[in-house]
Amino acid sequence: MIRGMTLPVAATLLAISAAALAATPGNPETGRQQYEAKCGGCHSLDSNRVGPRHRGVIGRRPGSVPGYAYSPAVKALGGVWTPNRMDQWLQDPQKLAPGSKMYLTVSSATTRRDIIAYLQSVSPPATKKPR
Amino acid sequence: MTKSKNIESDNSRRGFLRQSGLAVAGVGLVAAVGAPADAAKRRRVARGGAQGDVGVMQGALALEHEGIAAYKIAGASGLLTPDVLKVALVFLGHHEGHREALASLIMKAGGNPVEPKTDAEYIKELDLGALKTQGDVVTLATRLEQGAANAYVGQIAAISDNSTAKLFAQLATDEAVHWAVLNGALGNAVPTPTFLFG
Structure with a gap:
């Protein structure tokens, strides 16, 4: 199928596919199931376990849950957890924050999107900055 | 995987890259395949x-x-x-x-x-x-x-x-x-x- 296709055409098609995937909203219910299966070994919504609790994580400052012993790498991240940043984290936490405690990667973009949609559904809606 | 299978795999990969017009991008990939020890070392560091x-x-x-x-x-x-x-x-x-x-x-x-x-x-x-x-x-x-x-x-x-x-x-x-x-x-x-x- 790709035979004879020029590099610019192939690159454009790949970019369009990636953009389309990123623009598709995740499914929070599928994300809940994926969260329980893939994240539930170490995380819960309301308890700090091997990893910190997740309710409210989207929009929260990294390394800010009371009572959880974060790595210096996560504490140093700054900013807040946005969906895009969470996507980068789930792709490779050691790339985003080398030396952090998490090593698990979620390779499927669809799965990451659904998990992030679920985490957004259990996080307060983003508030506008006061003018 | 046997060495012969690796070679077959490399050949088919090169052919695919040529045919798809991605040969230039593939030069780096082929070089990496040709130096597995270096690649493994880089992976360990990464x-x-x-x-x-x-x-x-x-x-x-x-x-x-x-x-x-x-x-x-x-x-x-x-x-x-x-x-x-x-x-x-x-x-x-x-x-x-x-x-x-x-x-x-x-x-x-x-x-x-x-x-x-x-x-x-x-x-x-x-x-x-x-x-x-x-x-x-x-x-x-x-x-x-x-x-x-x-x-x-x-x-x-x-x-x-x-x-x-x-x-x-x-x-x-x-x-x-x-x-x-x-x-x-x-x-x-x-x-x-x-x-x-x-």
Whole structure:
């Protein structure tokens, strides 16, 4: 199928596919199931376990849950957890924050999107900055 | 994979790249394939090397501590029938074996194995006080075993040492067996999608 296709055409098609995937909203219910299966070994919504609790994580400052012993790498991240940043984290936490405690990667973009949609559904809606 | 299969694979890869007009981009890939030792070294560095492996194992050990506590506390709750308790104790023994293997490897690598939390902390974190029936216990155990199997499979790519990666494959398959037994006991069907974990 790709035979004879020029590099610019192939690159454009790949970019369009990636953009389309990123623009598709995740499914929070599928994300809940994926969260329980893939994240539930170490995380819960309301308890700090091997990893910190997740309710409210989207929009929260990294390394800010009371009572959880974060790595210096996560504490140093700054900013807040946005969906895009969470996507980068789930792709490779050691790339985003080398030396952090998490090593698990979620390779499927669809799965990451659904998990992030679920985490957004259990996080307060983003508030506008006061003018 | 045999050397001849590698060569076949390389040839077909080059052909594909030429035909798709991506030959220029493929030069780097072919060079990497031609120097497997260098590629492996780069991978080890990128993954964090031995220090990264200790970090992966510390997380796994924390997970095993939690599983051991869950089985011990639930086992002593009086909620389990003798037959189910017998199975739970077998699984507990597996998790204790996992704990010993991980702690030993962490110490050999110069690390201090992470200590377990208190039972009170595990009871709170896992909401063990809410367990009222044997079904509640088995449901929780099924969820934890599934999470553990996924956690181990999902971390193998981050491990630089092959023997540690093999240990994680062993840990994951033990947890997968536990999950399969418990999932069957709950009367749940085996999920239809391929690749149940990872």
